[in-house]
Amino acid sequence: MSDIKAQYRTVMDDHFPSEVTLKVGETELVYRKRTWKLPDSQGELVEKGLRYGENPGQEAALYELVKGGLTVGDVELIEAGNGLVSGLDESQMLQAGKHPGKTNLTDVDGALHILRYLTDRPAAAIMKHNNPSGAAMGADIAEAYHKAFMADLIAAFGGAAVLNRPVTVEAAEMMNDLYLEVVAAPDYEEGSLDILKKRKNLRILRIPRMDELARYRNARFLDIKSLMDGGMVLQTSSVNPIKTPEDLLPARSEHQGKVYEPKRKPTQRELEDVVFGWAVEQGVTSNSVIYVKDGCTVGIGTGEQDRVGVARIAVDKAYSKYQNRLAWEKHGLKYDILLAEIARGTKEASLKEAIDQEAKEAKAGLTGSIMISDAFFPFRDGVDVGLAQGVSCIAHPGGSMRDWESIEACNETDPPTAMVFTGQRAFKH
Template sequence: MSDLKKMYSTLQEDPFPAEMTLRLGDQELHYTKRTWTIDGQEKGLRYGENPDQPAALYQLDKGSLTLGGVTFRGPGAGLVSSLEEKHMIQAGKHPGKTNFTDVDNALNILQYLDAKPAALIMKHNNPSGAAWSGDGVATALERAFWCDRIAAFGGAVIVNRPLDKKAAELISSCYFEVVAAPDFEEGVVEMLKSRKNLRILQIPGISRLPELARMPFIDLKSLQDGGIIMQHSFRNRILSADDFLPATAEKDGVTVNARKPSPQEADDLLFAWAVEAGVTSNSVIFARNGATVSIGTGEQDRVGCVELAVHKAYTKYADTLAFREQGCSLYELKQKAAGDSAAAEALEDIEARTRADRGGLPGTAMVSDGFFPFRDGVDAAIAHGVAAIAQPGGSIRDHEVIMACNEAAPQVAMVFTGQRSFKH
């Protein structure tokens, strides 16, 4: 076992060159491989996606690119790729690819959440919980944590405001692998350093995210056969509630219109759609009062994605009750209940309340990264109390989907985003 554990701390020798040039027609982008001296050893990434995959990180340092009248991000806009040793306040071993890609995808989401202090907990390149709050970053982080306390274990915490002591107390009380912030209030770093295996990153460029949000970057996908797909990065067109489109559709000469969201519903849809930019497709997100309630990721069918998110909501709701009332996880309580009548009674009560409260889903807002090809996904969400929905629109059955909202009691609001938000 000890030998197996070594592979996670072993530094891979990468064979990649110190420089890389990407030529697109007569335009060039020049990149330099990043290395850092940590504990007296100069090295780049520890390894790639897995410990037996050598990897390298490159920073764009020269060149510019304009295609079709669109200017892409150039040198000087670095975030994760521009980190220096001084920004790795506590690094442990050299960082691996997944440490950086989790932080990077969090920044992809946070670029659309600048209006309020926001916090994300990332796990396997998806958010396990996300929240924003006018009451500060600590409140946002606490609410993100309770969205999915179980999945947060070993995750990466990323915030868009200086990290304060209250937020640091929560981080120090749990197991996280990474914390990243634009800055840290006095005394916070010392608190965080009590967790010896926690990587502490300062990313000053977080303050520039709203500016960068309007500038795309070149997004490259390598194919199994060595080919490359190049695309513009996703740009969120919903930057305020006013950017949503009315949900309306026509069928056989009859026009149907959905209820307009209330201001709070619209704010929750705006928040959830921003988070959706960083969630693996197919996906839906339930949110309430500026925090995710449940995130369904990576399903092959739309209604299945809704059902997954509903299942997760019920499970996490019951786990929160178990943890707060019984001092153990839902799964630990189930184990105890097998041979302990008091634990069995407590479990039965928690499960009954979870069913009665429908997993905390009544009144939530739901966003979907793709349109609903059938009304079944909407009906599945309405059955558990969803109050408002945002989705791209454009299905040949949009009229049926809107009718599902209009037939609900109380009537469910719906808006269109006018864009899809797939992420593969």
């Protein structure tokens, strides 16, 4: 068993070159391997790169683009000198904790991919395995973090919390109550680091240029997908065009000579939540359906093969997360731990019954939420899943042969459910 545990503590040597040159046509892109001089388990400074890859035993290396810029057609890709995660040096690792691994840094990068579209207000994203467990905006950064954490306090355990404003003492105290792998932010207010550093293994990062995150909104990068046969697929990365409610499209479909449109237009609050939710969707693995309300995720369904299935999964997750939140707020226990204590006879069964009833009556916060899908609904069955929970507005790219069915489904509710199109698919694989 000790040998099994040791593999997670071992910082691997990697044999990747210090520099990689990728030639695309006549353009050369030069990447330099990122290494850090950090203390090992004996406290001695050792220069190494990533701890390991996705799993122990997988060599890995992080590279920063240091030379060259690529234009593909009319699309100019991001140039050298703009490193965020890849630009991290020792001075920005305010506490190295355990030596950083691939998943730690890709989770931070995934959060930045979302937060670059949410720069106007304090926002936080807690990432786990390249998907957000919770994302939220708030009046201040502490509120944004609290909302993101409470959206899924189970998955947040061991996650990467990324905030787009300096960490305050209030936010640091909240984060100190939970085991996190990484905290990343543009800066840290006086006193906040003292609180965070109480957890010795926590990686505390000040991301270079994160205070300039807004200028990355429209930046595209070269997206490389490696294939098992040694081949690869190159593509330019996607960009979210939805900046304001005015960028959304009215839902409209024609079928057999008849025009179908929603009976009710969305409110300003609903439109703002659509813009927020579509930003979050950029960082969610497809197929995905998410529910958001008041600038916070309610349920996140990720990576499923069918859209109606992922819509149901997001609902199920919303209920389980809501039950957890109630158990935590009322009894200081996670829901499953409360059930275990009831089974042992140390807690009354009535506590569970009360939580279940409250979650049922509130429909887990789904009533009045916005249902967002990263691609169109091929049939109305996916839309019906959200409508059964009382969503007040649905947003998806549009373009299905059966968009008219989905619009009709919205018009059948009382009051009618609003619908808008984004005009863009948001797949992420």
